[in-house]
Amino acid sequence: MIVSNVSLSGCADFNSALCAGAGEGHLGGGSYRTTLTPTGNLVVAVCLGFIGTFGLINNLLVLVLFCRYKMLRSPINLLLMNISISDLLVCVLGTPFSFAASTQGRWLIGERGCVWYGFANSLCGIVSLISLAVLSYERYSTMMAPTEADSSNYRKISLGIIMSWAYSLIWTLPPLFGWSHYGPEGPGTTCSVDWTAKTANNISYIICLFIFCLIVPFLVIVFCYGKLLSAIRQVSGINASMSRKREQRVLFMVVIMVMCYLICWLPYGIMALLATFGPPGLVTPEASIIPSVLAKTSTVINPVIYVFMNKQFYRCFQALLQCEAPRRGSSLKSSSKVPTKAMRGVAGTGPRRTNNFLFMVASLGHPAATVPQLGLSCEPTIDITKAPSSDNKPVVVSLVAHRDG
Structure with a gap:
């Protein structure tokens, strides 16, 4: 259950005894507990300890x-x-x-610490979600670009990073200034936005937060990776014998990304909506803590999906363990000035459009491929045997699939 904000309003120091006494009051026709059982707190502490340790190691x-x-x-x-x-x-x-609070069965750093905790975690969580959406859009826009990807242009990505932090601040600062507020969450061992206040001020904020910080990033991710998968399928139609395995791996990666996004964040969003619009006591303390823990698992899962399942990072990880130079999985013999067509060129006729699209898909990752970022198993080897000339003769592009040793 998400504890009613009224029951905790007088717990300035978040003392478990005081909070328990307030929580046991008769509010809205129900009796409320503010803490989990000792066994429940122990289980939560173990989960948070695992998440914190591996999240720290993976991201470092x-x-x-x-x-x-x-x-x-x-x-x-x-x-x-x-x-x-x-x-x-x-x-x-x-x-x-939150780990320390679970081990002690009560919040330890006071009311201001709770507000700071809620703000900092909301800020970083939304930055992560928006960055995943920006990442998917960058891959999509690179695929649609009319020219070869410029691997040295940091301006666009830098703007995306700044935008992710600015966007997150737009939605996490308002509770500090009166549009909703941060307070105890669930059994009182974590803090977040107050999901339970039934005021128009609070409900309007939660609806906007749900739409613009959960639904919109999810729709962007699904749309962009759907388009990317569609592009890979078009290449498969051009060279089916080489691209079938690559298409299957891209599909697998897209499904994993979307499913992990939903597993980590959708339960938390649903819990928040139920606590906001449902009757008091609908969400129990045990049920409320599970979505919160799942959301924190994204700190462990994100590095695994987006980095360690990336072959480029994985080769560097192997090299780090073996104290040697990383091996390269593909070779690229081309000029960065070779023009390419946009994805819509695939629908056209003529060898130039087909070859240029193949080159575009294959060359997106020089040196950090857009398609290989999704963990493709058949990587391209590109051989430009003829540079573009004034008589518009087609550029000859060959894609050779090979296994990673």
Whole structure:
């Protein structure tokens, strides 16, 4: 159950005894507990300890790889670093305090600490969600670009990173200034936006937060990766024998990304809506803590999906463990000035459009591929045997599938 804000309004120091006494009052026709049982607190503490430890290790390792290997310092990987930084901040600024509160069965850092905890975790969580949407849009827009991707242009990605933090601030600052507010959540061992106040002020904020910080990023991710998958299928139609396995792997990666997004964040969103619009007592303390823990697991899952299942990062990770230079999985012999067509060129006729589209799909990742970012198993080897000339002769592009050793 999400404890009614009224029952906790007098618990300035979040003392468990005081909160329990307030929570046991008769509010809205029901009797409320403010804490889990000792066993429940222990289970939550173990889960949070696991999430905090592995989230910290995974995201730190991502940052180490990015700093250690120059080949990883591409614009799109910079966006992955932004996701890892926001997840790392959650592991440092949030999880330890909720872990300590679960071990003691009460909140430990006071009312102002609760407000700070709610703001910091909401800010970093929304940054992570928006960054995932920006990442999917970047991959989609690169696929639709009329020219070869510029691997040295950091301006667009930098704007995306700044936008993710600014967008998150737009939605996390209002509770500090009166549009809803931050307070105890669930059994009182975590803090977030007050989901239970039935005022128009609070309900309007929660509806906007749900739509613009959960639904909109999800729709962007589904749309962009759907378009990317459609592009891969078109390439499969051109060279089916080479691309079938690649298409299957891209489909698998897209499904994993979408499913993990839903598993981590949809239960939390549903719980918030039920607590906001449902009758008092509809959400129990045990039920309310589960979505909160699931949302925090994104700090562990994101590095695995978006980084360690990326072959480029994985090779660098292997090299780091073996203290050797990372091996390359593909070769590229081309000029960055070779023009390419947009994806719509596939629908046209003529070998030039077909070859140019193949080149575009294959060359998106030089040096950090858009399609290989999704973990493709058949990577392209591109051989430009003829440069573009004034007589508009087609560029010859060959894609050779090979296995990663």
